[in-house]
Amino acid sequence: MCGIVGYLGEEKALGVLLEGLKRLEYRGYDSAGVALVSGERLHVVKSVGKIRELERALRDVEPEGTIHLGIGHTRWATHGRPSEANAHPHVAGPIALVHNGIIENYLEIKRELEEEGYTFLSDTDSEVVARLIFHHYGGDLFEAVREALKRLKGAYALAVISEEEPNCLVGARKDSPLVLGLGEGEFFLASDIPAILPFTRRVLLLNNGDKVLITPQGVSIVDEAGVAVERPVQRIMWSIAQAEKAGYKHFMQKEIFEQPRALADTLRSYISPEKGEVYFPQAALDDASRWRRVTMVACGTSWHAALVGRVWLEPLVGVPVEVDIASEFRARDPALDGDSLAIFISQSGETADTLAALRLARGKGARTLAVCNVVGSSISREAHGVIYTHAGPEIGVASTKAFVTQMVVLYLLALRLASDRGRMEKEEVSRRLGVLLSLPGKMEEVLAREGEIEGLAREYFQVKDFLYLGRWLNYPIALEGALKLKEISYIHAEGYPAGEMKHGPIALIEEGLPVVAIAPRDRVYDKMVANVEEVKSRDGEVIGVGTQGDPLGQRVDRFLSIPPVDEELTPFLTVLPLQLLAYFIADRKGCDVDQPRNLAKSVTVG
């Protein structure tokens, strides 16, 4: 989730690029850089930190004259930690490139290029693309880009320039957005509309697979099949603030809708479905056969992901798995030793209690593994190994897309450990990976029903209490649904394992109390249906979350459906209507959805 900008025109490119990058900084900000072509020379300046650091670095080296071609990048690290070497643009011979996305087969291509004698300066997948383009370069940049892209698997939005072709800016996209802005005698490329809004409101939205050649004479686009095409010019009416949220009202809403993409990006980084393999960095797992016990530690939503993860890991890996809230883990002086794998899950990687718990576990000799979204964060640096989620920057205080990516990493971890320990055949891993790949499409289906959920929010936004019930994999989803609602709408909400109802919470049921019952078709379905009947017979109002077409839909007061899916994967779908319900209720109540009272995105005090 980086931001990219490109410019070709009569203005000074540098000013345009910097202005554009500042508008993208909200997406990622651990390093930035620009490449400009002037007098057939490439000038590249990069720096670690925010755009203002780049401006400082540019003060010393800004090339003279009116340069009208350039590309810029602001980075949210995925492959390789934040550093100048890993910052974009990446240079190969006369070529400079900026990239947003994840290239799945970059290691394979890197190996081949190394055999051809190429050397690499960074750990990034993006540099591999730059060198591959250079490898095909014979003086026609557009051709070289088209040739190189034939080899790439994964997602990309690219802007590429060559010092040998100072009148030419090339762009390409697949599964990562890229827009083309049209000015008066000038052209802009950007990963996101906010970057170009200060300059023009006329844009072309490139389609998946499009490649574009921009010269002072105009624009030519070829589609995925290599056929010359035209894309309609659109006029963007959004304000800059609206554009940052891609037209959504809040970052949380935008992030909810980004979940299919976030899940696909995370999957794509770590799997080979054909080979039935899950690739994680070696340091992440060490010797998988050694672990006699797994402990997972986290806070808030990340703790809920750990609770889901336990249900997958324990039976598949065949070792005891414990889950702890970080502050409690610290308090209770846990018994850990060298045979324990301790996993610390954190979106920010900076949560004070989780960090302290990690230090405690390391001190006791456990092998530590971080599951983090922010590259280079404290938890990711201090653990022995790290697996990154690729959710991209999460700005809303309420965690949404980080949660689904944490869950998918834990599911992949379960498959990988099960396979390494000889408990699962490659064919079965392969089958399960194939099913995982169908999830983003199913998630889109659920999200498409937002209107229904908004309608429900209109009915319930004035209610004072909510109860959420679930069992097995969906008990943590009940907790997560309740947490989402309370943190952004300030409505009191409790999540409970439905089997505990009779041990106390059933006393709360009275006429009109909304009870969200998560009951997809799975091994605990019948028991959940019995719980629904218990609530109904005490005049509670049941909002059921279940499988499309299920008779449960007739027994509850309101029904939110998910498409059929393997019973083990339902949490990826059941959590979505709950996030949307919380979101629409909070919005309806006029709450500050992205920055709820008393909360911070990253809790750095323990």
Ligand code: M6R
């Ligand atoms: O950055 P972390 O994942 O370590 O944060 C943990 C919690 O603070 C976080 O999940 C919090 O509960 C969210 N506001 C939930 O939406």
